[in-house]
Amino acid sequence: MLMIFILVAVIGFIVLATAKFKLHPFLTLILAAFLAAFAYGLPAADIAKTISSGFGGILGYIGLVIVLGTIIGIILEKSGAAITMADVIIKVLGKRFPTLTMSIIGYLVSVPVFCDSGFVILNSLKESMAKRMAVSSVAMSVALATGLYATHTFVPPTPGPIAAAGNLGLESNLGLVIFIGVFVAAAAAIAGMLWANRFAKVQPDVVDGSSAQPTEQDFAAMKAAYGTLPSPMKAFAPIFVPIILICFGSIAKFPSAPMGDGSLFELFNFLGQPLNALLVGLGLSLGLLKGENKIAEFSERIGQGLTAAAPIILITGAGGAFGAVLKATPIGDYLGATLSALGVGIFMPFIVAAALKSAQGSSTVALVTTSALVAPLLPELGLDTEMGRVLTVMAIGAGAMTVSHANDSFFWVVSQFSKMSVSLAYRAHTMATLIQGVTAMTLVYILSLILL
Template sequence: MDLILILLAVVTFIVVAASKYKLHAFLTLLLASYLAAFAYGLEPAEIASTITGGFGGILGYIGLVIVLGTIIGVILEKSGAAITMADAVVRVLGDRFPTLTMAIIGYIVSVPVFCDSGFVILNSLKESMAKRMLVSPVAMSVALACGLYATHTFIPPTPGPIAAAGNLGLESNLGLVIAMGIVVAAVATLAGLFWANRFKDTQRDEEDPQSSEEVMAEYQRIKDSYGVLPSAGMAFAPIFVPILLICLGSIANFPSAPLGEGVVADVFAFFGQPLNALLVGLLVALGLLKSDEQNNRAEVLSKRIGEGLTVAAPILLITGAGGAFGAVLKATPIGEYLGSTLSALGIGIFMPFVVAAALKSAQGSSTVALVTTSALVAPLMAELGLDSEMGRVLCVMAIGAGAMTVSHANDSFFWVVSQFSKMNVSLAYRAHTMATLVQGVTAMIAVYILSLVLL
């Protein structure tokens, strides 16, 4: 029982430090690692090496993948590729299903671009479509936010799912994580869409005085600010090419050797490794770069890499600190004790969901919830009945479902959605926050059903 109380105290420290005292997640997790190490009685001489080993171990597997994925996302965002993606979806679906169109746009754009940035970029498009199609902007906002949020929490190369996969030993099998994430994220998006459609007739307290033509003109100004937009093929390629390579690499590594054992299989196995696949994606993304009045293409590339590194740095530190925390827990007896206790309770796959949901709701960051929960449950895989390749993949999905439950006032995405959509806080809670609750619970139900079939 003392082991459980210590763990609860450490988790409480993480939640309180991050949510009440606004301590950075990196320092919070690092301090939690030391607290757990001393509380569980690890040898003082071994604590530093355990923490540094866990920190470096996870980044050695997944750090460069996070960096490359982030740089690709920055290039896509700054080149206007997200606008091109959105326009392509609108051309395919037309005006028949406005909220579905917005949800699909969000689902696609948030694979390479952070959900907060994606919403800001696409806000004018969403407003113009709402006015043109005579649909409530509240419903359109929630539909867009739900699509963005789903892929943000489930599908690599978004940093949160990558870090969780790395903590659970899936760094070499991201293809399976991506494939499963596509399915679960689609379920979550449809659930959010269902909730969004409840607000089709809901109007904001203060309606936007701009006419449809004015909003469309504003969207056109945003498009023009990017200069010549890339083609749809060039916009989609930097993210879909590495995803395809990773999936093909996973297929090549199947024990049944479906691609044979010759040169072709070796080539796919090489380029299917996440680091190599994302490097190919970055090379493809170079075609989106264009010189401007101040910089040539090489200078623009250096600028985008710098911006990507700035975005990736805190994510890397949080991921590394999560790895350190996980390494400390692995060195303690808590894994075996907690695993046997949870096995007796029979909650299995629901345990990571509950922990991630508690952390997300308390401190606001989905990425922190993904990293912390995956580090916490990594030593428990065998006891939870998830110590298989598919079990670990489904565990990542369960953590992702928890990490989206729920987005409210301590989450920056909540304020981006509410402020750009001109929703008051009360309406944002009813529309956006409840949508994320519906998404998370529905996604978890889907994961549970998949576990019954696949485990």
């Protein structure tokens, strides 16, 4: 009982420090690692070594993957590739299903681009589509936000799911995480879209005389500001070619050896490693650079990517340090046995991630922290298999989207750009993320009954 009390106290410290006192998650997790180490009685001489090895161990592989994925996302964002993706989807689906079209656009764009940035980039498109299709911009906003949110929490190479997969020992099998994540994210996106349809006749309730709603002309002007937009092939290739390579790499390693053990296996085994696949994607993204001095522009995009990736990398490393401390204590055996007796199983990661997300606002922090916390518990929870670890990532992702409210920057991006009051944003956006999380977790539970 004392061990559980200590763990609850440490989790409480993380929530209180990040949510109330606004302490940076990196420092919070490092302090939590030290607190847990002392509270559980680890030898004082081993504490620093355990924390350092946990920090470095997780970043030794996954850190470079996060950096490359972020740089590719920055290049796609700055080049107008996200606009090209959206235009392609509109041409394919037409105007018959406006919220579905908006949801799919968000679903695809958020794989390489952070959901906050994705919403800002696509806001003018969303408003012009709402006007053309005679649909409430509130419904379109919720459809776009939930589509963006779905892949943001489930599908690598988005940094949060990558970090969670790394913490759970899946860094060499991201293809399986992507494969399962695509379907779970699709269920979450559909749930969000169906909720968005409830607001088809609800109009924004914030009147701001200083700035009118974006029009179709505004969207055309925004497109023009990007200059010549990249072709669909150039826009999609930097993100989908790496994903395909990663998936083929996972297929190559199936026990049935579908690609044999010769040169074809060696090729896809090499290209399918996430680091190598993303290097291919980075090479393909060079075709999106437009300036006369492409080397200078490329260097600038790398700098912007490093700036964006640095906090995520540090938080991921700190989560690894925290997890290493927990692995060195007996809490895993004790808590695992207790939870197994209660029959919590796959719901435990969801509950912890949902509590952390709702309390401190960041989905990435919830993904990293929860994955580090539950990693030592997997054997006792009956999840210590390849598929068990993948479904644990999915359960954590479902919790990490439950719920987006006033302490989440994404909440304010959606509400402010959509001219929604706080009360309307809670009814439309926050409830949508709750429904998304519960729907995704229900699917994960069903998959656990079938696959485990």
